């Protein structure tokens with residue numbers, strides 16, 4: 001069963017203050033939205049205890065590396081590309097789907113680097129993007145009221161499989177591990193080697209001039225790489241051989257997130273002790289005194305992923321999710337939609353970024369193409385009035401979801417592009433900078449969004465509509481977005 005809000009026993013309002021003690025489970029004292037209620041608490045405890053014993057998925061050093069990169073992004077020295085499925089399904093954990101998603105992210109990033117002349121930080125919505133918030137707890141299927149599908153780590157898409165099952169949390173852990181393992185082996189063995197670029201599939205582009213432009217850009221990029229190879233300028237550079245690719249998901253199921261929250265040496269301590277983050281032996285004994293000093297050497301990291309974000313429905317300032325997120329060292333995102341009151345933003349940033357670290361928080365704005373002008377300027381002004389330096393990232397998908405005349409949940413490429421372009425302009429006009437984009441996409445040739453250079457129309461949606469959550473841009477529509485953004489920045 002799902003319940004909209006679980007109320008804490010402590011009396012409200014219960015705003016976190018910087019001095020309040022934080023622990024990986026302090027979120028349990030706060031009201032929680034989008035909670036999943038398990039009927040079998042024993043089974044839940046047993047699954048969570050097992051996960052608590054399993055090794056972390058990522059290393060603290062990788063989390064800190066992403067923090068440093070996002071600092072560059074927040075200061076305009078790099079651009080963020082974040083993308084992947086709305087909801088991963090356990091079935092997507094196969095080599096071809098993982099490879100296709102990596103390929104589209106890699107190719108989009110190359111197009112962006114080329115056009116913007118900036119490094120691109122890549123974060124996949126992958127290897128853990130299972131839990132979904134829903135606008136209603138129940139839905140009606142064939143005249144029967146059933147619990148809503150909440151993601152593969154909670155229940156099944158099959159209407160007869162909607163009871164939350166704690167075993168699915170363990171399955172989520174192992175599917176994340178398998179996905180990440182394949183990503184790591186691809187990245188480490190030449191999949192992303194720019195000397196051997198993957199094929200660019202432009203066959204579906206309908207407009208000749210668009211195809212000519214895309215081909216010209218791709219050929220220029222490949223020529224430059226080959227020229228560097230010819231003159232030996234790439235010999236000493238690892239940059240062309242592999243890439244950094246980070247993973248992310250919405251931090252929705254706090255029981256799961258808590259189980260993978262681990263204490264590790266932070267960068268200052270690692271530099272001081274010359275040890276990796278997870279090796280802590282002997283540090284707690286002298287000579288590292290006074291006692292308090294030891295506490296400062298270690299930080300809490302969420303090691304289920306590099307980056308995690310709070311959804312638009314769970315970002316209440318006095319709520320459980322904000323409480324959990326304020327204590328972890330990972331870089332974090334917050335979805336920001338029309339319901340965010342501008343005066344709430346400074347308070348939220350004070351809680352989530354108490355040390356004023358540039359790039360610690362990414363604000364992922366998602367208003368809709370017709371609403372962005374109304375909301376974004378006030379949000380930019382509210383942040384500018386603080387000393388927080390955020391990454392401004394545009395999610396042009398979630399405010400532009402509609403239903404087609406044929407009954408499909410869809411998005412139009414035109415509206416998605418319009419929100420991105422308006423976001424770029426609004427930032428410019430407000431003495432700010434758009435630092436990144438966040439997209440729901442897939443590397444396959446699905447037909448879930450209309451438009452793009454392939455001219456998909458509503459009648460085409462039924463031919464390969466596969467999402468059971470939000471509609472995703474397909475391979476070519478995703479490339480289209482990268483080319484269009486890139487063109488915006490060309491001199």
Ligand code: PEP
Pocket residue numbers: 086133310311312313335336366398470
């Ligand atoms: C999502 O990113 O899939 C999502 C649910 O977004 P939002 O929280 O912005 O609605």
Ligand code: MN
Pocket residue numbers: 086087398440469470
């Ligand atoms: Mn979504």
